[in-house]
Every structure is written in structure tokens, then in C-alpha cells.
Amino acid sequence: MRLSKALGVEIVEFKQRKTSYLSITFFVMLTPWLVHADELTHDVELPRWLERTISDIEKDGTNPFQVAKYDYEGRVVYLIDSRFPCCDLGATIYSTDGAEVCGFIGIVGAWEPSCFDFPTSGKLVEVLYGAPN
Structure with a gap:
């Protein structure tokens, strides 16, 4: 046993x-x-200006944001979008060399006339930084 x-x-x-x-x-x-x-x-290889911009926004640390690569009107653009939960702070579209193309006017709630069609004709390539929506 x-x-x-x-x-x-x-x-x-x-x-x-x-x-x-x-x-x-x-x-x-x-x-x-x-x-x-x-x-x-x-x-992902990011342009230098975009790396610096992301670094500067991170250092500031005041609001969440997202960086995404889009195809807009046959060219690559970068969208830097505020993700602040309470307010409509706006977004800016940049060319590959870092020049500002246009922006979303948060207070007005509309894209600038030069890119009013971005929400419908801009095609998301990839989210480079931050949470998707």
C-alpha cells in the first residue's frame, strides 16, 4: 500500500x-x-523633419496625437492629428519635405478650401504613430 x-x-x-x-x-x-x-x-523609415516633430510633441506631452501616412491626389502626405478626447483641436497635412499642405480648422469644423476633399479622397496608407482612431 x-x-x-x-x-x-x-x-x-x-x-x-x-x-x-x-x-x-x-x-x-x-x-x-x-x-x-x-x-x-x-x-518604418520616417523623414527627419517628421521624427523631430514627433519628438517635440512627445516632449510637450499635453495632448495625444496620431501620425498617419496617406495617399492624397497621387502623392504621399503625412497627417498629424490631435487625439484630445474633449475638444476638436484640428489636424495638419504635410508634404514629404515637411511643408504644410493644409489643415483641419478645429473651431470651424472643416478642412481648409485647398483640401476640403481630403476626408473622401485621402487614402490611409498606414498609421505611423499613435493609436488608430
Whole structure:
């Protein structure tokens, strides 16, 4: 009787150890992917002016924002959009060289005349920074 109890305890302990080993193995295999997942999905070459702009806005830290790459009228543009939850602070569209193309006038609630059709004709290429909507 003692032998079977001893064997029963060993079997239970083996099952518990096996589960622990599986958990540890799974964790060890998954960790490198989790650590580098952000780098893999956001390995995008940004123009210098855009990197500086993002850095400056981050340092300010007053409101959340999003940076997205769009195809608008056959050219690449970058939209920097305020994501402040309470207010309509506006957004600005920039060309690839950092020149301001036009903007959304938050108080008025409309795009400037030079890009009034951006919401319908601008095609999102990718979100480069910040949470999508």
C-alpha cells in the first residue's frame, strides 16, 4: 500500500512538474517574439523633419496625437492629428519635405478650401504613430 501511495504522489508530482515545464517552455519560446513585436511592426523609415516633430510633441506631452501616412491626389502626405478626447483641436497635412499642405480648422469644423476633399479622397496608407482612431 505504501508503495502505491508513494507512486501516486510521484505521478502527481510528475504531472505538476510537466505542466510547469510546459509553461516555462512556452514562455521562453514566446518572450523573444513579444519583446520585438513592436519593432517588427513599426520598422518604418520616417523623414527627419517628421521624427523631430514627433519628438517635440512627445516632449510637450499635453495632448495625444496620431501620425498617419496617406495617399492624397497621387502623392504621399503625412497627417498629424490631435487625439484630445474633449475638444476638436484640428489636424495638419504635410508634404514629404515637411511643408504644410493644409489643415483641419478645429473651431470651424472643416478642412481648409485647398483640401476640403481630403476626408473622401485621402487614402490611409498606414498609421505611423499613435493609436488608430
